[in-house]
């Protein structure tokens with residue numbers, strides 16, 4: 297399998313070549329040349345597989361430069377009941393007739409990013425050892441991504457993580473999760489400033505090409521194809537649990553920010569998994585809902601990006617969206633460049649409203665969308681607790697709200713649960729007046745010793761710290 301860039305000006309590459317890369321050199325995102333097709337007989341054979349074997353079957357359709365036995369071992373080591381809490385890995389729970397929650401957040405950091413990041417950690421370690429190389433991951437986080445990356449890379453050979461976060465601005469639980477890690481290869485850097493300062497530092501360091509090469513700086517951001525691929529697996533696993541046979545369609549609703557999660561659903565659907573509808577759920581930051589309603593994609597300025605109670609969906613633009621639009625415009629790189637380079641570059645938006653391609657988003661690709669507000673989230677958390685004795689987090693609440701607006705009788709609706717309520721306790725307390733339960737392994741973590749350094753919002757200071765800790 298070869299990978300091409302959405303912008304059409306990069307060499308075709310194989311999986312392990314793009315594994316450690318971010319954007320393609322032409323600024324585009326990597327996608328497989330074709331989507332492997334899965335027929336009913338294959339679905340039948342996969343239906344009864346344990347999760348790690350299902351992951352191997354799907355991954356091996358996209359990865360032909362890792363020997364099968366090695367890839368199988370990597371999947372087996374990644375998706376264990378010990379790490380993800382249950383044998384099913386992503387158990388489905390029926391809320392009411394035909395509406396399900398698929399639990400994706402029982403991994404080490406209690407959010408769905410573990411599903412992909414844990415695999416990425418093992419793939420990185422494998423590939424770096426094979427090349428005799430090292431990688432220093434530099435990132436910026438306001439919570440979920442940073443902790444998922446650290447828990448995935450801790451103790452991994454050949455990898456160091458330098459994770460910047462805005463000093464004092466993460467929730468105490470999130471700070472404790474990250475800063476309590478004592479592994480020598482994990483470096484927490486609290487920046488005196490806000491999240492944007494952290495992102496600017498990462499950009500400045502990455503733009504210093506000499507430094508970047510010398511210190512082998514890489515990232516684990518959500519545009520990484522391996523992360524997206526890992527997420528395709530749980531759409532299949534959810535489908536099998538929601539159906540008794542392979543001729544029944546299922547719909548999914550996905551709490552969305554950077555469009556990585558739902559884009560994996562799109563890939564699963566393109567492979568032939570019988571998905572009827574993919575519902576993109578947003579909060580007040582509704583760039584994506586606006587697009588699917590109107591055909592206008594309008595990137596927001598930082599000042600127009602709201603801080604909400606589902607913060608992991610607070611985005612101004614959706615970094616994986618270009619992958620879907622590439623398929624939407626018939627995989628025409630010239631048209632894609634027109635939209636993402638010319639139009640977005642000039643005006644910060646593009647418009648497909650009158651384009652026949654836009655109709656296909658719903659008709660051919662099955663996309664719908666929904667939007668919710670803080671009040672909606674509170675209402676959904678209360679309602680779900682009251683009627684089904686089930687506690688959900690604010691992101692999952694965004695999903696459930698959008699899902700209820702898109703139900704089709706007879707078609708199961710699977711809502712992806714993207715975080716556990718304990719991660720966003722303040723909003724749950726606001727809704728219900730009580731603290732969500734905390735898994736045993738996280739009891740008292742706020743009191744553990746913290747491993748973190750404070751640095752000013754200055755790229756030079758961060759570079760000096762990295763240089764100092766690289767041998």
Ligand SMILES: *Cc1c(COP(=O)(O)O)cnc(C)c1O
Nearest residue numbers: 552553554555556557608714715
């Ligand atoms: C990252 C995240 C999302 C958004 O996922 P995308 O892949 O960026 O669309 C939703 N909910 C939670 C809890 C997250 O951590």
